[in-house]
Amino acid sequence: MPDDSLPQPSRRIEREFGVPFAGEILDPAQWAQTTLKKMPETGTLNWLELFGRSAPVVLDLGCGNGRFAIGSAFSRRAHDHLGIDTLPVVIRYARKRGNQRGLTNLRFAVGGAHELLERWIEPGSVAEIHCYHPQPYYDPAQVHRRLITPAFLALVHRSLIPGGLFVVQTDNPGYWKYIREVVEVFFDFHERIGRWSDTPRGRTRREIIAMKKGLPIFRGTGTAKLDLTAESALHLAESLPAPVFNADRRLRDLDRLA
Numbered sequence: 210m211p212d213d214s215l216p217q218p219s220r221r222i223e224r225e226f227g228v229p230f231a232g233e234i235l236d237p238a239q240w241a242q243t244t245l246k247k248m249p250e251t252g253t254l255n256w257l258e259l260f261g262r263s264a265p266v267v268l269d270l271g272c273g274n275g276r277f278a279i280g281s282a283f284s285r286r287a288h289d290h291l292g293i294d295t296l297p298v299v300i301r302y303a304r305k306r307g308n309q310r311g312l313t314n315l316r317f318a319v320g321g322a323h324e325l326l327e328r329w330i331e332p333g334s335v336a337e338i339h340c341y342h343p344q345p346y347y348d349p350a351q352v353h354r355r356l357i358t359p360a361f362l363a364l365v366h367r368s369l370i371p372g373g374l375f376v377v378q379t380d381n382p383g384y385w386k387y388i389r390e391v392v393e394v395f396f397d398f399h400e401r402i403g404r405w406s407d408t409p410r411g412r413t414r415r416e417i418i419a420m421k422k423g424l425p426i427f428r429g430t431g432t433a434k435l436d437l438t439a440e441s442a443l444h445l446a447e448s449l450p451a452p453v454f455n456a457d458r459r460l461r462d463l464d465r466l467a
Contacts, residue, residue, distance in 0.1 A: 275303025359446035396431025
């Protein structure tokens with residue numbers, strides 16, 4: 210047993226806006242390698258090769274600095290996780306934190322979420338797909354870059370195992386109104402009332418900031434419809450409206466903080 214009379218090393222826990230990241234910074238000898246340097250030149254990602262085992266896979270699309278992916282990988286060791294974001298700087302932070310916590314069930318990559326699902330994810334191979342606070346793009350000239358579109362939702366549906374889980378969250382009322390209009394075509398979807406029970410102080414950096422500012426946060430989960438084929442989903446997507454809505458420019462300052 211440890212000798213309580215001896216000085217104990219302080220726990221190396223990181224905090225962000227007062228909210229700790231999951232896990233502790235381990236000694237370097239225990240660090241992992243969470244970098245996915247590049248996607249396959251041909252074919253799709255092979256989860257068995259990437260993680261060295263067969264396990265349920267969780268995708269975090271637009272993962273930012275990795276708070277959700279790290280927390281989920283830390284608490285759910287039986288699941289493998291891949292986080293992706295277009296910004297190299299936030300992926301560097303995410304990789305460092307994942308490495309320092311020795312999370313062998315976690316990888317991070319730089320890239321686009323739509324491209325990942327379209328080109329490198331085997332259909333029916335993912336257990337969960339999470340998308341927290343997708344960028345609403347306030348400039349009308351950038352509206353075409355909005356991630357949540359009918360075509361994207363069809364790809365999410367195609368990537369998931371039958372009945373797989375889709376989680377989406379935003380603090381943008383216009384975006385949420387649009388999501389509710391189209392998401393139920395592909396998923397048995399339910400809006401969540403209240404905070405996440407596992408992380409009541411926030412699953413992501415953006416959520417933590419938004420809650421501190423008292424903004425409403427819209428959360429929802431859905432399971433992939435079992436009677437909808439990938440071909441039918443893509444066909445339905447063509448008939449649904451594009452994500453054109455008022456993004457509310459007053460929320461832009463929050464984007465800079467997050």
